[in-house]
Amino acid sequence: MHSDDPTPDAPSRDEGPPTIDHLVIVGSGMAGQRLVEALVQREGAPRRITLIGAEACPAYNRILLSPLLAGEMEREALTLRGADWYAEHGVELVLGERVERIDRAARRLTTAGGREIAYDRLVLATGSTPALPPVDGLELDGVHAFRDLDDAAALTRVAERGGRAVVIGGGLLGLEAAEGLRKRALHKRAREQDGMSVNVLQRASRLMNRQLDATAAGLLEAELEGRGLEIVTGADLERLEDDGRGRVCAVRLADGRRLAADCVVLAIGIAPSVELGRRAGLEVHRGIVVDDSLTSSDPAIHALGECCEFEGRTYGLVEPIWRQVEVLAAHLSPHSSNTTPDDETPRYVERPCATKLKVSGISLYAFGPIEPDDDHEVLTYHDPEHGDYRRLLLRDGRLEGAVLYGDTAAGPWYFAEALAGRNLDACRQALLFGPADARALLDATNAATPNPATPHAQDRSPQEEAA
């Protein structure tokens, strides 16, 4: 994978240089900013750091675009660090400039504005762009994505005008966009003035089909419809219709249905932003291919966050990206006092992730496989009156997956137990009621079968080990 490196004097990935002179990070998003934050705290960090971003403002918390659209947060609350902070920490910030080209042999990059910047080490943190469905009409006015502050501002204007919105995609992002539009419209009383209807089109037979089983998805759909969203599942998109003046006016489905639309939001997924890396000749599959030190096929170039691909996986949530940042920060400051001399430089390891939905008043938490296989034991609790649902998948007494809707307080505990791989047979009958009841049974069993050498160490969750 690293055989075509044109920079033979580049440092080896394992040895690393004593201290990097000039580190340039392309992409002032959540990953790029977090890396800067980690580096400025480390000794042995690169002597100079330049952060270049195509967006005009300093990095902000992209996750909070949903509550921003819904009118639940102010714009200022999203900013992670003001421009002053970068100056105070000696970080050069270049905003509103897209990097167009990397000359790997000269270790130099060029921005769209013609600025040339030399680097000793480069990090690509270019994120991703909305995935586009293969249909006609995507170029029409009134067709939006939901990725950045400009999109949130455009959708806010749409919601405040009222009208008919169609959100394509019934996953996390689509539902947050739909609820954001609905709430923002209510906020402005657009419903009373001009009215605002929001349709959500989901190709699969249920909402959030990658995270929820049919029961939890049904509860979610009923809740959202009760709030006023119109959900269409099994919707096979055919095209977006032009009103004759270059503006979208309807969405056509393959079964002949036509949904009138003043605005369409595309939320079917994301595609890693790899063009810069591909043009530079880096190994690129779906994302920019990196190894477990986040190094690309060029040892002087790393990739991080949603633009990278590790062991065939790409990313769409921040939890694994934060762990990537820690690994890369350690590699970029090899002689940091933050690691003891005996410590191995950390390596990135894939770990399962849990999912939460950030729509206020709706709690759900899920991890692991959705469909049980023949060897899974399935434990289910459903209280329709209170809208509580829990379904656990166990294999040989060990938790592999959970779907919680309503009361999700036990979710993190289930997740920790699944990661720890602890055998939960002893508390099986209390497992659905959460940690308090389950722990009492586990403790009673542990007390009855003591192991004087290492009492139940193999059965501890990481939290308990830390305690």
Ligand SMILES: Cc1cc2nc3c(=O)[nH]c(=O)nc-3n(C[C@H](O)[C@H](O)[C@H](O)COP(=O)(O)OP(=O)(O)OC[C@H]3O[C@@H](n4cnc5c(N)ncnc54)[C@H](O)[C@@H]3O)c2cc1C
């Ligand atoms: C509305 C919304 C809600 C979300 N909610 C959650 C959530 O609840 N939980 C969760 O874990 N994740 C959530 N995410 C995902 C999370 O925001 C991303 O995983 C995270 O932002 C990825 O960080 P990144 O730095 O890789 O990409 P980004 O944050 O997208 O940053 C990439 C940056 O690189 C810039 N860039 C790209 N190309 C160039 C170039 N050539 N030159 C210069 N700059 C360039 C882009 O303009 C962008 O600013 C949400 C995302 C959205 C859009």
